[in-house]
Amino acid sequence: MTSFSRRKAVAGLAALAAAFTLSGVSAGSAASAASAEHREQKPEYASVTGSAEFVLPYYKDNDIRSFTFDAHAAPYSRPLPGGRMSKGLPTDARGTVKISHYSAEQNITYTSEGRVDCLVTGPGTATLTAIITKVGPGGPDSVGQRVGFSVYDGGKDRGRSKDRVGFSWNGVNLMPKGDAEPEDAPVGTCMAPAPYAPVVKGGYTVKHAELLPEPKG
Structure with missing residues (x-):
């Protein structure tokens, strides 16, 4: 594999990893926000x-x-x-x-x-x-x-x-x-x-x- 090909492959893997990471963070943040919203909406009773x-x-x-x-x-x-x-x-x-x-x-x-x-x-x-x-x-x-x-x-x-x-x-x-x-x-x-x-x-x-x-x- 040429040097250019290796650099291209590494860049592709890095982009893929970043995409997975961002997707996980986004999903986790959305879940946390939804959970917090649910807690806020649920009334507390004496x-x-x-x-x-x-x-x-x-x-x-x-x-x-x-x-x-x-x-x-x-x-x-x-x-x-x-x-x-x-x-x-x-x-x-x-x-x-x-x-x-x-x-x-x-x-x-x-x-x-x-x-x-x-x-x-x-x-x-x-x-x-x-x-x-x-x-x-x-x-x-x-x-x-x-x-x-x-x-x-x-x-x-x-x-x-x-x-x-x-x-x-x-x-x-x-x-x-x-x-x-x-x-x-x-x-x-x-x-x-x-x-x-x-x-x-x-x-x-x-x-x-x-x-x-x-x-x-």
């Missing part, structure tokens, strides 16, 4: 999960109280009558709440369960509501009522948990009526007091996500 026992800071007893949450945002999944609410709300949610209260005085555990209908979060905090669907023996006649909860996720800690919870009954959501004995006030969606009760066992995880805009169409 959630509150976990189970914990807590105490009432203003009332000392030997009772054991606990909440278990498995709540997940499901934006615009519960249409309401009228106007823009016909598509639902950005705070719509699904999941379950389980309530347990062991009374040391009565030596009995009262339980109830609820269906989550609303959830809104901030960094490390959440409020959610649920409609009571089931009440165990001896419990209050509260099926069909909405109750509210708040959660503070203090992070993963060694030793005593920094988590806290709050809830909408037990004297924190009353409707005063002059000289008459006050009654429990109705609870609206996602309404709950601040998380005032310290967790003493277990814990909660709050996954925060911004409220999503109304879907188009």
Whole structure:
């Protein structure tokens, strides 16, 4: 092979290698861009999960109280009558709440369960509501009522948990009526007091996500 032919062959091989390299880089870049775009388009949903026992800071007893949450945002999944609410709300949610209260005085555990209908979060905090669907023996006649909860996720800690919870009954959501004995006030969606009760066992995880805009169409 002549010197000219050898140079031509080497140049051809180099061009071919460059073409393969550029093609690979281009394909890899396109795949990475597509993957990033997919991640950006996929919405993030808030959630509150976990189970914990807590105490009432203003009332000392030997009772054991606990909440278990498995709540997940499901934006615009519960249409309401009228106007823009016909598509639902950005705070719509699904999941379950389980309530347990062991009374040391009565030596009995009262339980109830609820269906989550609303959830809104901030960094490390959440409020959610649920409609009571089931009440165990001896419990209050509260099926069909909405109750509210708040959660503070203090992070993963060694030793005593920094988590806290709050809830909408037990004297924190009353409707005063002059000289008459006050009654429990109705609870609206996602309404709950601040998380005032310290967790003493277990814990909660709050996954925060911004409220999503109304879907188009």
